[in-house]
Each structure stands twice: as structure tokens, then as C-alpha cells.
Amino acid sequence: MKKALLILMVLILLAFSALAQTLKLKDVPDDHWAASAVYDLVKMGITKGYPDGTFRGGKPITRYETAIFLSKLAKAIAGEDIKTDIKSLKDQVLELKKETAKGKSLFSGNYLSSWKAGNLLAARGNSSGAVGSYRLILSSHQGIGDAASVKINLDTMDYGYFDDGSATKVGRGLLASELLDVESNLKLDLARPVDLKITYGPGPKQHTTDPTGVMTSEVGVTYVRPNTGIQISTKLSGADISLGYFSLQGPSFDMSGKVNTSQLTGSVALNLPIFKVALTGDYISHGLFSSDSRDLRAKVDLTAPLGEKIEAQGTVGLGGKEKSSMMVSGSLALNDLWDTGTVAIIRMAKIGASYIDPAFANEEFYFAGYDSFNRPLVGGTVQLGGVLTQAVSDKVKIIGKGDMRLSGDYKYEGANARLTAEGGISYNIAPNANLDAAYRVNQDKGAGDTTDVAALGLLYRF
Amino acid sequence: MKYFVTFSLLFLFTIPAFAEEMYLRDVPEGHYAYDAVYDLIKMGVTGGYPDGTFRGKNLMNRFEIAAFLSKFAKSTNLDRGINEKLVEELKSEISLIRYEKDKEKKERVISGELQSRWRNGKTINLSGAKADYRLKARMIRSFGDAASFVINLDTMGEGFNGGQRDLVREMLDLEGKVKIGSVTLKATSGPGDITHKDDGLFPIENNMIFRRPQRAVAVSASVGRTDFSLEYLSRATQSSGLIDVSEISAKLSQDFYPFKFIFNPRFFNNSNGERDARLELTAGFNNFSILLGMAKGEGFPEGLYVRGDLAIGEGIKMVAQKIGTQYREKFSYGIFDLFDRNLPDGSSNIGLELNKKLGKHWFAGVKGDFTSPGEIITSEYRLGYSFDVNSAIELVYQTYRAGALSDNLTLALKLLY
Numbered sequence: 001m002k003k004a005l006l007i008l009m010v011l012i013l014l015a016f017s018a019l020a021q022t023l024k025l026k027d028v029p030d031d032h033w034a035a036s037a038v039y040d041l042v043k044m045g046i047t048k049g050y051p052d053g054t055f056r057g058g059k060p061i062t063r064y065e066t067a068i069f070l071s072k073l074a075k076a077i078a079g080e081d082i083k084t085d086i087k088s089l090k091d092q093v094l095e096l097k098k099e100t101a102k103g104k105s106l107f108s109g110n111y112l113s114s115w116k117a118g119n120l121l122a123a124r125g126n127s128s129g130a131v132g133s134y135r136l137i138l139s140s141h142q143g144i145g146d147a148a149s150v151k152i153n154l155d156t157m158d159y160g161y162f163d164d165g166s167a168t169k170v171g172r173g174l175l176a177s178e179l180l181d182v183e184s185n186l187k188l189d190l191a192r193p194v195d196l197k198i199t200y201g202p203g204p205k206q207h208t209t210d211p212t213g214v215m216t217s218e219v220g221v222t223y224v225r226p227n228t229g230i231q232i233s234t235k236l237s238g239a240d241i242s243l244g245y246f247s248l249q250g251p252s253f254d255m256s257g258k259v260n261t262s263q264l265t266g267s268v269a270l271n272l273p274i275f276k277v278a279l280t281g282d283y284i285s286h287g288l289f290s291s292d293s294r295d296l297r298a299k300v301d302l303t304a305p306l307g308e309k310i311e312a313q314g315t316v317g318l319g320g321k322e323k324s325s326m327m328v329s330g331s332l333a334l335n336d337l338w339d340t341g342t343v344a345i346i347r348m349a350k351i352g353a354s355y356i357d358p359a360f361a362n363e364e365f366y367f368a369g370y371d372s373f374n375r376p377l378v379g380g381t382v383q384l385g386g387v388l389t390q391a392v393s394d395k396v397k398i399i400g401k402g403d404m405r406l407s408g409d410y411k412y413e414g415a416n417a418r419l420t421a422e423g424g425i426s427y428n429i430a431p432n433a434n435l436d437a438a439y440r441v442n443q444d445k446g447a448g449d450t451t452d453v454a455a456l457g458l459l460y461r462f
Numbered sequence: 463m464k465y466f467v468t469f470s471l472l473f474l475f476t477i478p479a480f481a482e483e484m485y486l487r488d489v490p491e492g493h494y495a496y497d498a499v500y501d502l503i504k505m506g507v508t509g510g511y512p513d514g515t516f517r518g519k520n521l522m523n524r525f526e527i528a529a530f531l532s533k534f535a536k537s538t539n540l541d542r543g544i545n546e547k548l549v550e551e552l553k554s555e556i557s558l559i560r561y562e563k564d565k566e567k568k569e570r571v572i573s574g575e576l577q578s579r580w581r582n583g584k585t586i587n588l589s590g591a592k593a594d595y596r597l598k599a600r601m602i603r604s605f606g607d608a609a610s611f612v613i614n615l616d617t618m619g620e621g622f623n624g625g626q627r628d629l630v631r632e633m634l635d636l637e638g639k640v641k642i643g644s645v646t647l648k649a650t651s652g653p654g655d656i657t658h659k660d661d662g663l664f665p666i667e668n669n670m671i672f673r674r675p676q677r678a679v680a681v682s683a684s685v686g687r688t689d690f691s692l693e694y695l696s697r698a699t700q701s702s703g704l705i706d707v708s709e710i711s712a713k714l715s716q717d718f719y720p721f722k723f724i725f726n727p728r729f730f731n732n733s734n735g736e737r738d739a740r741l742e743l744t745a746g747f748n749n750f751s752i753l754l755g756m757a758k759g760e761g762f763p764e765g766l767y768v769r770g771d772l773a774i775g776e777g778i779k780m781v782a783q784k785i786g787t788q789y790r791e792k793f794s795y796g797i798f799d800l801f802d803r804n805l806p807d808g809s810s811n812i813g814l815e816l817n818k819k820l821g822k823h824w825f826a827g828v829k830g831d832f833t834s835p836g837e838i839i840t841s842e843y844r845l846g847y848s849f850d851v852n853s854a855i856e857l858v859y860q861t862y863r864a865g866a867l868s869d870n871l872t873l874a875l876k877l878l879y
Contacts, residue, residue, distance in 0.1 A: 002542070064495040064518030066527065071498035071533050074505060077538045082545045089552035096559040107601065111611060111636050113649035115679070115694075129704040129733055132677040132696045134651030136613070136636060159630040160651060161677065163703045173630040211702035429647070430609045433640045458649040458679065460638035462603040462611045 007440070022046060025055040032057075046072045107462070109138040109154075114457035118214030121452055130216040134160035144186040151183040157223040159208045177255050178202050181226050194234045201226035203249045204366045206376070207451040214453045217420055217442030220375035222366060229263075240269040248284070248363040261286055261363045275304035284360055295357040295364075309335045317355060317368070324352040327368055329383075341391030347372075353380035353408060372422060381416045382406040400439070417445035424455075434459040478723040486516045502530075505537040523808040537543040557820035574615075578878045590663055597623035612637040619658040631654060634674045636808035643682045650675040654697070655796050664870055666840060666862035670802050686716040699793055700733065707732045707793055722746035730793035738792045742767075749773040757789050767797070779815040800831045801840055810834050823847050825854075838864045851877040 028038050028049075041047050049055040054091055078309055089198040108278040112135045138391055159173030168284040173179055181201030188194040207221045229246030248261040262285055278301040285294040299317045306312055311333045319325035329349030345462040349369065356364045356379045368377040372385045385403035392398060407414040424438030436457045443450045480841035489499050502508050507530055510516040522530075575598045582591045597617045614635045618625045625725045627633055635652030652675030660668040678695035690713070697707040708731060715724040724744035730812055739758040744751055753765035768781035785797060787808035796804045800813035813831040820826055827844040839862075846856035858872040 032745040061527075062519050063516060063522055063526075064499070066522055066530060067502050067516075067518065068495055068498040070507060070530060071791055072533065074501060074541070082549060085549055086545065086552065089549060089556065092556055093552060093559065096556060096563070105776060107603070111651075113638060113651050113677075113679070130708070131703055132651075132699075132705055133678075133703070134636060136634070138613070156630045156634075159628075161631055161699065161703055163699075163701055173628060179630065199548075200511070212704045213702070214704070272621055274794070287607070311498040325853050428776065430605070430640045431644060432605045432609050432611075436646075458638060458640075458647070460609065460611045460640075460649075462605075 021249055025049045025053060028057065028261045041069075041073075044073070045077045046076060072390070078258075107138055107140050109136065110459060110461045111136050112457055114455055116215065116453055116455040118212065118216075119451050120454055127213065129212055131215065132210055133158070141314045147187040147189075148412045149185045151185075153181050153183075155223065155225060157225075158221075160208070163211060169204045173305070174255065174415050177257075178205070182224065192234055192236070194232055197231045197233075198229075199226040199231075200228050200289045203227040206365065214451065215453060216444065216447065216449070217373070217440055217453060222370065222374050222376055224366075224370075224374070227263075238271065240267075242267050248360075259288055261360065262288055263363075275302050277302050284363070293359050296358055297367075308318050309337045311335070315369075317356045319352070319357060319367075322352075322354070324354045324380075324436070325357075325379070327351040327355045329369060343389040344386065345388075346386040347383070348385075349377055349383045350375055350408075351381055351446055355379050371420075372401045373403060373406075373422070378405075378416065380408045382408065382410055397426045397428075399426060414446060415446035434461075434462050475692065486510045486514060488515045489518065502534075503848065505534065505535040505541075507537060513766060541781045544676055571602045572599065573602075575609070577874055579872050579874045581870055581872035582662075583868070585663065585665060585868035586866045592622075592663065594619075594623065607641060609638070609640045611639070612733055614652075614675075616672070616674065618656060618674075619667070619670075624661075625660075627656075637675065644685065645681060648678075648680045648682070648750055650680075652676060665864070665868050666801070666860055666870065669804065671796055671798065673796070673798075673802065687719075689713075689717075697730070697793070698732075704733060709793075709795075721746045722751070730797045733795070735793050740789075755789065757786070757791075760786065760791065777817045779811040779813075782811070784810045799833060799840075800829055801842075804835060808835070823849070838862075 008183060019049055023042050025038065025042070028035050032038075034057060038057065040048070044448065047055075050149070080238075100279040108249075113132075115129040115130065115132050117128065121408040135158070136154070136156045140152045141149065142151075143149045150283075154175060155177060159179070181199065183199045183201075186196040186198075188196055203226050204227075205223045205225055207218055207223075210216055210219050227248060229244055231242055231244035233240065233242035235241070243266045245257040246263040246265065248263050254260055263408040264283040267278055267280040267282065269276065280301070282297040282299075283294065284297070284341055286292075297317070297319050302314045304312045310329070313333075315328070316328040317329075319327075325348065329347070329351075331345060331347040334342070334344045336368070351368045366376045369380070371383060373386050377383050383403065383405050388400040390398045390400075400421075400423050403419070404412070404417055405418040406412055407416055411417075412419075420440065420442045421438035422438055424436060427435045429435050434457075436455075436459065438455045438457075440453045440454070440455070441450065469689045472768065486503075489496055491874075493499075495518055498507075499518070503510070508516075509519045542689065565639070571864070577597075578593075578594065578595045580591070580593050583589065595617070596619070597615070601613045602610065603612075610627035614637075615633055616635070616794045617633060618627065620633070632653045635650065637648065637650045637652075639649075640647045642684065654674060654676040656672045656674060658667055658670045658672060660670075668804075676695040678693055680691055680693035680695075682689065682691035683829075684690070691711075693711045693713075694731065695709050695711070696705045697709050698705075700706045710729045711722065711726065712728075713726045715722065722744075723746070724742075725740040726744070728740045728742065729737070731738070740755055741758075742753060742755040744753045747753075748774060751771045753767070753769040753771075755769075757765035758766075759765070764786045765788050766786040767784070767789045769781070772778075772780045774780075782802065783805070785805060785807050789807050790797070799805055799811050800815060805811050811831065811833045815827070815829045817827040818825065825848065827842075829842040832838070840863050843859045844856055846854050854876045856872075856874045858874060859869065860872070861867065861869040
């Protein structure tokens with residue numbers, strides 16, 4: 001067995017031996033009984049015989065000579081050939097992994113095809129109607145070395161067949177100035193690591209009108225997109241510090257790129273034992289910096305994870321010294337607290353009538369936050385809302401959403417009184433696709449009407 | 463060498479008693495056989511004599527050689543085994559990465575077509591040249607067989623034609639597909655039929671329609687030779703975005719080779735609550751098929767549509783169709799001639815298309831179309847040279863007679879990527 005093994009190994013070596021030399025030993029003629037064995041060893045480079053060209057095969061061997069033979073043989077057998085193989089294979093693996101990592105950055109995003117029928121229970125002379133639309137979000141993320149990355153997003157927002165009625169090009173989704181946003185990140189290794197982020201984007205875009213007349217609850221829905229600006233952030237003795245400068249466009253979007261309103265913002269976030277506190281200060285002015293119209297604001301955010309499944313969050317915002325320029329809001333998130341597949345978020349907020357500075361009403365429209373339907377909260381109101389998600393099975397979820405907007409003195413009356421409630425079911429039909437159905441009722445006391453929407457959506461993530 | 467040391471170290475751990483404290487008095491560092499002797503010790507082939515000497519100058523007898531070789535074989539066997547296992551592991555890792563990469567490639571594909579044209583047109587009172595392009599780009603992302611997603615961009619006639627088309631609503635179209643067992647669910651978002659308007663030089667192309675996907679959702683299933691599909695699509699949209707005309711189309715096709723039958727009722731309704739229905743029946747035999755369409759509530763033959771299609775081999779295609787004067791009186795949609803122009807109700811149309819490969823690179827084609835009333839005659843002669851499967855150059859001459867005669871000559875370069 002051992003002999004067979006050795007022969008086998010020797011044969012393998014023979015096949016691979018690149019350093020084969022045709023060395024002839026004087027005292028080992030080709031017809032000698034040991035000739036093939038001796039020349040095998042010669043081919044493997046284990047011996048060359050004595051310098052005078054003899055092998056002296058009849059001479060006894062010393063232990064040293066044996067040790068040298070065997071040690072050389074061991075190296076030959078353990079195989080430089082195999083080791084070269086291993087090395088080249090390892091190189092190949094590394095190369096392939098590199099390529100794969102490169103290829104991964106191509107595209108990701110989602111595509112939502114939705115069909116909505118509005119005013120099904122049409123009342124007060126409203127007519128009913130349906131809308132078929134799509135929204136595509138396409139993202140491409142590319143790392144440049146370890147320190148820099150570029151992210152390009154395309155978001156068609158509400159332009160997928162929505163028409164604001166204007167026949168002009170504005171309002172038809174301009175590629176470069178509305179649909180695309182670009183974010184570049186750079187890690188700078190200064191005295192401490194500093195992250196630099198530069199974004200170009202249209203800022204939050206609001207669906208402001210409803211020419212269809214049947215989707216009134218969609219008015220105000222905002223697509224959260226980045227503002228154009230620059231932000232630097234770093235860590236300083238446990239605190240996250242960031243400073244940014246942004247150009248605020250507001251809904252009256254200036255395609256020329258002119259900076260009409262600037263925002264200088266700074267924030268400090270601290271991780272304290274029980275909660276996290278973030279202080280943000282903003283200085284907003286018209287133009288590049290103007291002294292005649294400006295707004296100084298401050299905000300305190302407190303976040304407290306009360307255990308693994310509960311999180312409480314509170315915000316106090318100051319838009320000025322008066323009580324009417326303040327806002328308070330709080331939310332409580334219960335993440336499957338009872339192990340029943342129930343996720344609940346409850347939110348409430350009270351916003352002072354002039355929390356959003358009237359001089360900057362367009363630019364600050366989203367400063368008080370959003371409701372459950374991504375509509376911005378407005379000044380002089382009290383907002384109560386929440387989202388309840390109940391998993392029925394691995395693939396099916398029931399989702400309930402509601403929002404109630406009261407007047408500043410907690411009454412459901414007046415121009416701002418509005419109630420929106422939505423119930424829906426989400427079915428995960430394939431790992432990358434969801435089928436959603438929802439029904440929404442919207443009562444708007446200001447407009448004096450009640451409308452409803454039934455929606456069916458197919459969402460593909462890719 | 464590095465690997466050898468690594469593996470030797472491995473043995474150091476497996477045979478600690480021998481290796482760690484082994485020191486042979488008579489083999490000092492620098493001795494000519496020093497490396498060889500300690501290699502063998504590491505391999506476990508020898509440990510020297512019990513008194514800590516190697517006695518290298520002693521001669522060996524056959525027993526000693528046998529003992530060395532036996533231990534040596536075991537050690538190298540193990541050594542080689544480990545290396546071979548490593549090779550196998552690396553090889554399988556490589557093939558796994560390759561497989562996943564190929565899969566990834568198959569799952570994400572960007573392809574498309576670029577057509578650039580230089581053309582000269584002549585009408586009775588106008589002549590001139592134009593250069594334009596049409597770009598079609600397609601990105602496919604599939605998730606195994608279960609789901610796929612496609613984004614298409616098509617510049618249609620907009621490569622230098624005034625640039626009025628809108629990206630989101632007109633140039634892009636999207637398609638998402640999900641398969642659940644034998645049922646396929648498909649959602650498309652697209653502009654539907656887009657009508658090309660010519661500025662006068664190429665009247666042949668005025669009102670030509672780019673047939674793009676509609677906004678639609680469709681469920682289809684196939685069982686054996688029976689295919690069934692149910693589709694809801696938006697045919698027209700009001701300026702506000704509201705769906706004006708929608709269609710529900712149910713299609714049942716049954717294949718009894720060489721016969722094939724399709725039963726296709728289509729229901730239409732608009733935002734004013736008006737409804738209409740059409741029934742289209744198709745019977746096919748080999749390469750010949752005949753379609754009969756009937757509009758609800760219209761008389762005979764005003765509400766009738768007949769169309770015959772015949773294909774002979776790869777190269778010959780014939781179409782003849784007659785549309786009743788009231789077939790699409792309500793809820794109009796496109797019925798096309800060979801040049802993708804809509805035929806009005808009450809017209810008769812015949813078309814013939816011949817394509818021929820002339821050798822390895824050259825190809826030629828003739829296309830003719832006659833529509834009555836109006837006695838519109840359109841013809842096209844095409845001679846092309848394909849460099850390879852992905853690129854071709856074509857010379858196209860078209861004539862168009864609708865009262866007055868006009869013609870144009872086009873040189874087109876087509877690239878597939």
C-alpha cells in the first residue's frame with residue numbers, strides 16, 4: 001500500500017516536473033536494474049549524483065544523506081505544483097470577489113403601480129373617478145475607494161401620469177432638476193474623522209393640487225427628497241456634532257438654481273444613559289444671507305428606548321419667544337410588545353399658530369413634521385394619529401392608519417378640522433413583490449366634504 | 463515555502479512531544495544537513511537516537527530506511543491530503559462565485575438599440591434633409607423565475623423632433639411580473655399609443671403611432687394547451703390624470719395544433735358611465751389566421767371587422783383587413799397598417815412584406831401597403847448590410863402617395879447593445 005502510494009506520488013510528480021533535466025550518470029546505464037528509479041529522483045531534483053557524474057549506487061548511505069533525500073522528496077511531494085495551484089486559486093477567488101463587489105453597485109429601487117378609485121360613495125355632487133399611476137425610485141450607489149461614495153437617485157414622485165393641469169413643461173417632471181438627486185459622501189481624516197456630505201436635490205416636494213377632484217386626501221402628500229446643501233459631521237467627546245448649509249426651495253421651486261432662502265443648521269446629539277438628546281439650531285434667511293428677514297429656531301429631541309420593544313420620543317420646537325411659536329410633539333412606538341405580531345405607533349402634536357414663520361411659510365412647510373399620510377403638520381392645530389400593523393401570517397399584514405387634526409383649542413371644528421382613516425391589507429406575493437389594497441375615508445371640515453379612495457397597488461422591489 | 467512552514471507548524475502542534483523540545487546535539491545550526499534533518503523531525507519521520515544525537519555519518523541499514531520511508535509516506539500523505547483538500551475547496555468556491563455572478567448577470571441585464579438616421583425627404587413643395595436618432599434602452603432585473611422587473615426608455619421620434627415629450631409620462635415604461643404557480647400577475651405602466659407628428663417633410667410618418675405598453679394589470683394562466691388572460695387597461699386619460707376610457711379584455715386561446723382558436727371579448731367604459739363591448743374571434747391554421755370582430759349594437763356590416771394574416775416562411779407576410787364604418791364609433795383604439803398608422807373606420811387595407819437575406823451580410827426587403835378610401839399607397843425598399851449580429855447599416859427608400867406623391871431616402875445605422 002505504502003509502496004503503491006509512493007509510486008503514485010512519484011508518478012504525479014513526474015507529470016508535473018518542469019525542471020526535468022536529462023542528466024546522465026556515468027555508473028547508471030539505462031539498462032541498470034535501478035536506472036529508472038535513480039533517474040526519477042534526478043528528474044525530481046532530489047539528487048544529481050556526485051559532482052564527478054557518478055551515483056555510486058553500491059555504496060552504503062549515511063543518515064545525513066537519507067535525511068537530505070527525504071527532506072527534498074517531501075518538498076517535492078507536498079508539491080510546489082499544488083502550492084502554485086493554491087496560490088493562483090486564491091488569487092482567482094480574491095479577483096472574483098472584487099469584481100462581484102463592483103457589480104453589486106448597479107441599481108436598486110422599487111416600482112409601484114397603483115390604481116385608485118376616488119369618491120366611490122360620492123356625495124354632495126362630487127363625481128367619482130379613477131387614476132392609474134406609477135412611481136419609480138431607482139438608486140445607484142457607487143463606492144470610490146474606502147473614503148468616498150456617490151449615490152444617485154431617480155424618483156418620479158407623482159409625475160407618473162398625474163397632471164397638474166398646466167400644459168407647460170414645468171410640472172412635468174424635469175429630469176435633472178426634479179427627478180434626480182445626487183449625494184456624495186467623503187470621509188476626511190483630519191485631526192479627527194470628519195464626514196462631509198454634499199447633496200443636490202429638489203428638497204421635499206409637495207403634491208399641492210388635485211385636478212382630478214376625487215383624490216382630495218392626497219393633497220399635501222409630500223415626497224421627502226434631499227435639499228441642496230453641504231453638511232459636515234464628526235464625533236467630539238461622545239457627542240455627534242454636525243453643521244450644515246442648505247438652500248431651501250419650498251414648493252415654489254426655482255429651476256434656475258438661485259439660492260432664494262438659506263438655512264444654516266447645527267446640531268449636537270448626546271447619548272445619555274437612558275435617553276438620547278439632540279439639540280438643533282437653525283438660522284434661516286432670504287437670499288444668501290440677509291438681515292431684513294430671518295428666522296432663528298431651536299429644537300430639542302428626546303428619544304428613550306424603554307426596553308427592547310418600546311420607544312418613546314418627544315420634541316420641543318421653538319420658532320420664537322412667544323408661546324404661539326412653539327410646538328410639542330410626542331410619539332410612542334410599541335414593537336410587537338405582546339408577541340402577537342402587532343406593531344403600533346401613536347403620535348400627538350400641538351403646533352403653535354406661528355411655529356412656522358409666516359415670512360418663510362413656503363420654505364418651512366415641513367418643519368413641524370408629517371402625519372401618517374406624509375402630509376405636513378400645520379400651525380395652530382393639534383394632531384392625533386397613529387399606525388397599527390397586525391401580521392396575520394408570514395405574508396399577510398393588516399394595516400390601519402388614522403389621523404385627526406383638531407383646532408388649536410382641541411376641538412374638532414373649524415377650517416383645520418380633518419379626519420383621515422385608512423384600512424388596508426398587504427400581501428407579500430413573492431419575495432420581491434407586494435400586493436396592497438386599501439380603503440381611505442377623508443373628512444375635511446374646512447372644505448366641507450367627505451371623500452373616499454379605494455386603492456390597489458403592486459409594489460416591486462429590485 | 464510559506465505554506466510549507468505553515469503546514470510544518472501544523473505538525474508542530476499535532477506532534478508536540480517530538481517537535482517542541484527536539485534538539486539534536488550533533489546537528490548544530492549551520493550544519494550542511496541541518497534544514498533537512500529538522501524538516502524530517504517536524505514531519506515526524508525521525509527523532510534521532512534517544513540520547514539526543516542524530517549520528518548522521520552512521521550508515522543505514524534496510525530496517526532503518528524502511529522505518530523512515532513508512533513514516534515519511536504517512537506524513538507526506540497527510541500533507542498532500544490537506545493541500546488537495548484546500549485546492550478542492552478553493553475550486554468549489556470559485557465555481558460558486560462564478561455561478562452567482564452569472565446568475566446576477568442574467569438577473570440584471572441592460573440592453574437596447576440605437577438607430578441613427580440621415581435622411582433626405584421630398585414632397586411637392588418641400589425638400590430637405592434631417593438627422594435624427596432613436597434610442598431604446600432596457601433594464602431587466604429578474605428574481606429567479608418568480609418575478610421580474612423591466613424598465614424601458616424609448617425616445618421614439620423625439621431624437622431632435624422638437625423635444626416636447628415628457629420623460630416620466632411618455633418615454634419611460636415599466637413592467638413588473640410575478641409568477642405564482644401557473645398564474646402570472648403583470649403590472650405595466652406606460653404611455654400607450656403615442657402619435658408622431660411630422661413637421662411636413664416626411665408626410666409618410668405623420669400620425670404614425672409608437673405602440674408602447676398601456677397602463678395595465680393582467681392575470682394570465684395556462685393549463686396544457688389552453689391560455690387564459692384577464693387584463694384591465696387604461697385606454698385614454700383626461701388632462702387631469704383621471705382615467706377616461708378603460709378596457710377589460712378577457713382572452714381564451716386554445717391550441718389544437720395545427721388549429722388555434724382565440725375567443726376575446728373586450729369591454730369598454732368611460733368616465734361618463736357609457737359602456738361598449740366587442741367580441742373578437744380568431745381562427746388559425748398553420749401560418750394563416752383570420753380574425754372576426756363584432757361591435758355590440760352596430761348593424762351588419764357596419765359593426766364588423768375582418769382581418770386575414772398569412773405568413774409564408776420567414777420572408778413573406780400578407781395582411782388584408784376591412785373595418786366596418788361603425789366598428790369603433792365609440793371607444794376608439796388603434797387598428798394598424800404595416801407602417802404603424804391607424805386605419806380609420808370604413809377603410810380597407812392590404813399589405814405585403816417581403817424580406818430576403820442575400821448571402822452572409824447583405825439583406826433586402828420590400829414593403830407595400832394600400833388603403834382605401836383615399837387610395838393611399840405606401841412603399842418601402844430596403845437594402846442593408848449587417849457587420850455582425852449587433853450592427854447593421856441600411857439604405858431605405860420610401861414613397862407615399864395620398865393625392866400628392868412624396869418620397870424620402872434614408873441611411874440608417876442600427877446598433878444593438
